[in-house]
Amino acid sequence: MYRITMTYVHDKEEALDVMQDSFHKALTYFEKGEDIEHFAAWFYRILIRTAIDAWRKQKRYSFEPFEEARSVGVDPSEISTKELYEVLEGIDSPEKEILILHFFEGFRLKEIAEILELNENTVKTKMYRSLNLLRKILQ
DSSP states (O other): OOHHHHHOOOHHHHHHHHHHHHHHHHHHHHHTTOSSSSHHHHHHHHHHHHHHHHHHHHHHHOOHHHHHHHHOOOOOOOOHHHHHHHHTTOOHHHHHHHIIIIIIIIIOHHHHHHTOOOOOHHHHHHHHHHHHHHHHHOO
16 A cells, blocks of 8 residues: 555655555445445545545655666666656556555556556556556666
């Protein structure tokens, strides 16, 4: 959860605040006595939306690592997790979310579709496009 929030807000304290707000929203919903079918997908949806809201409030725009990655000519097998996160900062939000949820958090495409409230085929298409974009950046 912390990694996901950090990809949006880029500040440790703000990430912790986003996580706390997400837990508060979830607990408030539980007090209503509603039944939740897929808890993990439901909670990650709350977490991502809260992180996006916090990012929008900051009005912060991430730097463009595209030029740096292209000029260096990075070999994908030698890239570290930190460097990969930096490259992911330059990718649009929905595509970045799909890559992070799949490769770093270990969710299956069906679960990602539930979290993001998208069709599973849409998630597959965005995954394909974002992987191609990532390949271009890393070459």
